[in-house]
Amino acid sequence: MSEPSLPPSRDENPAEARRGFIRTGAAVGVAASLSPPLLGSARAAKKHSLKIMQWNHFVPAFDEWFNKKFIKEWGERNDTDVVVTNVGMTSIESRAAAEIGKKQGHDLCMFLSPPASYEDHVIDHRDIYAECERKYGKPLEIAVKSTFNPVTRKYFGFSDSYVPDPVNYRKDLWDDVGYKPDTWDSIREGGARIKQKHGIPVGIGMSNELDSSMALRSILLSFGGAVQDADGRPCLNSRNSLEALKYAKALYTETMTDEIFSWDASSNNRLMLAGKGSLTLNAISVTRTGESEKIPVASKILLGRPARGPAGQLGVMHLMNAYVIWKFARNIGGAKKFLVDLAGESRNAFLASGFYNFPTFPQLVPDLQQLVANDPKASPADKYNIFSDADKWTVGVGYPGYANGAIDEIWKEWLLPRMFAEAASGRRTPQEALDLYSGQVTEIFGKWRARRKV
Secondary structure, three states: OEOOOOOOOOOOOHHHHHHHHHHHHHHOOOOOOOOHHHHHHHHHOOOEEEEEEEEOOOOHHHHHHHHHHHHHHHHHHOOEEEEEEEEOHHHHHHHHHHHHHHOOOOOEEEEOOOOHHHHHHEOOOHHHHHHHHHHHOOOEHHHHHHHEEOOOOEEOOEEEEEEOOOEEEEHHHHHHHOOOOOEHHHHHHHHHHHHHHHOOOEOOOOOOOHHHHHHHHHHHHHOOOOOEOOOOOEOOOOHHHHHHHHHHHHHHHHHOOHHHHHOOOOHHHHHHHOOOOOEEEOOOHHHHHHHHOOOHHHHHEEEEOOOEEOOEOOEEOOEEEEEEEEOOOOOHHHHHHHHHHHHHOHHHHHHHOOOOOEEOOHHHOOOHHHHHHOOOOOOOOOOOHHHHHHHHHEEOOOOOOOOOHHHHHHHHOOHHHHHHHHHHHOOOOHHHHHHHHHHHHHHHHHHHHHOOOO
């Protein structure tokens, strides 16, 4: 899934954007690596500062690499004090809103899903993509579709990496009942048998949190439903969406417990590592935590590609690392160069994260398939081999269209988890839940259409 070329803006082409990027970087004395003749003036310039806000990574080794190695070396090379503020994943949105209100704060802010609703408060990140494409090759389609608005022709963010969302399952339990959890039908049938025989449930959240939102979108897409179509028009109210809700109700009734309705983003991790779950959808934080803490059950947990449904086999990304540069940032030029250089470190980021952060510029990790095929920390060593083609089965939250303000608002309002939870729990029939929430989706799209953003 690679983008053939960067879409042109309404008033500039990529070549002009790239020239503008270099001029901007030179103006703040940080474009030395892009423009060698300016090296002397860059080194002689007054020391700069760059402030970055991002999450506390699920894999501590990544923060160790990023905070203690990468930013220090980058700061030395670019005569810049780099300050990183790590915050909990649930605090990013409120912190960002506060900075927008005050028009001051960090230069860079990293989100875990496409931050399209902030489009009016950020610069156009087009020239960063253009410079990266010039240096590293074309980005994956998932990056462009998660940070580009085809209506306004603006890049409202920049993505250096994404996180796939595989199936995590207890191989011993699934082997015991004679099922492989590679289809949604198998997950329902095998999960029911495991629960009946061992009292161990499937754990797929239907709560107002990130993991539930991603997993339920994967179910929706696998049944042929979607929030919007490829042209950005709301299409949730469909027969396929109704079938996905009916399936989710049966899956909950036959294989799960009511704990899933009040989960947080770590609940599925805890369930699996405590040996109390047969299957969940999650990034590799489950298996990596098990390996690092030497939890016995970890060796029994294997990973699988997304389950196949009636309409196909797709998995919505677990996270989309998307940086924005605020319009009010004090060091816009330095922030741009930082993102270009961060993308260039994709292989180190991939290794430091324990295969958590996958590159959106895949050419930068040319040995990815070899790395995931034989990992010395994993048991078995090829546990992570399913990620050899993760870019083929991982899609963004706006699939099959682009992320936009309406998609972002629907995400932040947790409309899909609420819809699935009401249908599965019996508070509403699947049809009633679909009618209610598809109506809300249509209203949200209408609001953003009136703003000329979709």
